[in-house]
Amino acid sequence: MTATAAALTPSDEELVRRTRAGRLSAFDELVERYQRRATSVSYRLLGNLHDALEVCQEAFVRAYRGLDGLDDAGRFGPWLLRIVTNLSLNYRRDRAVGGPKLSFEDCILDGDARREERVALAAHSSEMPGAELAADELAERLESALARLPQQQRAALVLFSIEQVPQKDVAEILGLSIEAVKWHVFQARKKLKELLADYL
16 A cells, blocks of 8 residues: 555444444445455354354444444554454353364464465475375364364464464453453463474
């Protein structure tokens, strides 16, 4: 995006102000801006696109209705993701939905280690014909292991490690301190490593 385009793009704060003034097109812009990320977070927590879309629709309705209660209009994104996360966790609990398909590297490894692991796995899989089958089996085991994590650990891991939401925002979304977010991510990775020890 060029500097001129960025200057012409209204901030979240401005779009919230316009929405509060009755301009529904401003809220449409907020929906367009956050639809993909909200759906991604919900999908990662629920493992089903249809359910994620349903949850996101409800989240945007709740956000619109609760917009006057948003104290810092510039923090619309983290506030919306908190609504999405809470609705997704409630939906999952109420309907006992299975977990999403996530990659082993995204859940266990940090950013740099994740990149190195992907390169090594790509090289390894081209040398071994059965590597694809092993990767599918690992994905199934990972899905099962993720389903066994406590909700807070799973949510923190998905938001921070998969969606790469900053820790400060994850803390706000989950209603936790930054230290608690770090602890939940650490514990989730530790538990996944234990559950997947045969594959490490």
